[in-house]
Amino acid sequence: MNSEDNKEIPRLAGGYIGTEIDEKWWRRYKENGFFMRGNGEGELTEDGLSFRRYLTKDPLIIPYKNITGITFGKWHAGKWLAGKPVLKLHWTAEGDARKLCAGFYFKLSENQLQRLVETIKKKANI
Template sequence: MKQGNYLGTTIGGRWWRRDRAKGYFARGNGHLTLDAHGLRFKRLLLEDEVVIPWGAMRGASLVTAHAGQWILGRPVLKIDWRRDGRALASGFYLGRDRAAMRRFADDLNRRIGQA
């Protein structure tokens, strides 16, 4: 489990088009976990989780901004995925250490390739 921040989910690669589906619109602090089903981010004080199934994920990368949020050049984990034929991208800030974030993104890409 990693503590971090959910920055939002965008549609079609456009930072101003945010997904408004239940659980995906509200940004916030919380905890990211990986399980047999995929990635889960449970925000503090909210019931809805952000859930991205392994089979829906297309790739993980590091960026410096996501969904209109810039975090002073720190690494943001971006997960590209699909739901109902739509190309989505969810962003998470999990810490300053770029090397650790790169290893985490690489591990996610290995898992995505196996799903």
């Protein structure tokens, strides 16, 4: 992220809820560390959204080039967050035809969350 984006979007503290396969909450994507849910911190890098769960070494990375859409919901992958907005990144993994949807929640104001979404859309060309 450039310094201008850093001013608008603070540190992305929050949580990873899981990744659904083909929009079925009971079908969870398990490759490359995407199975385990958890709280952590994310950031927008030059290549994509990076999210590292606490007590883990390697971050989850969703490249911008693989993101196909962004939606919001109140629950994701069988988990309800008491009405808090869930940011859903629709994407595809390299060499995998399945439609994936990763769910995140971030401790951001509504305006900050909208700026985050607009930044991701711009970088992903969607």
